[in-house]
Amino acid sequence: MIRYCKIKHCIIGFDRPKICVPLVGRSAEEIIAQADQIRQSQRSSAIDMVELRGDYLDILPDYEVLDRLLAKVAEILPEKVLLFTIRSEAEGGEKLAFTTPTIYEINRHVIEGHLADMVDIELFSGAEQAEEMIGIAKEKGVKIIMSNHDFQTTPDASTIVNRLRSMQDLGADVAKIAVMPENKMHVVNLLAATAMMQEAYAEVPVVTMSMGKMGAISRISGQVFGSAITFASFAEASAPGQIPVDKMDEALTLIEKYCN
């Protein structure tokens, strides 16, 4: 039985995969301009979530500017779920220009202040820290997406399943994995792992994607195989293979109608 993760009007894990659009500006002004464009866009209603990618920002580690920026994005897009992510360089993120505060400390600051609806924490950032952070998040009513990214290759299906299960065992509200295919069988492995999770193990919504053009089929087929969120580009993609949000909306509609 798959549980859902409900935030505002968005029920992650129910019906169509939810569309999440990354905000990837360097400055606060760029991010605010993107949020404004989303609000004014005809496709705005197709967007369920926005992800502020903290590792792209040059304002970090200034907490005051970050706090104001997150509040401003939430004010511009009050109905969208706001996800805050600092992707580590080891998992494909931008190189951070500072060493302190650490990613852990910034995430903790965002969670303690409930400055976002969801925060992304990487599985390999360490089980102890993750468990502590999940405990604080539960108290504060912030949801945690645990994640893992492999920009080089695709592990076998049982490794993918094990990683997703570790995330849910640690208490994540959503378990996510993004992998790079080197051949078509890698895409099939990712889809097989997703279906296995959905049918046998998932107690929380699962999010999976195979990156690049070869893997892009996995970004539109979540309702068939069991992936609850799909990342689509608006101004700029945050990972290879993301499909523009208007095309993604059309693809999800088609799949919901004819493939499900």
Ligand SMILES: O=C1C[C@@](O)(C(=O)O)C[C@@H](O)[C@@H]1O
């Ligand atoms: O984890 C993910 C998934 C992602 O890497 C993708 O492949 O769409 C994009 C990232 O911005 C996000 O944090």
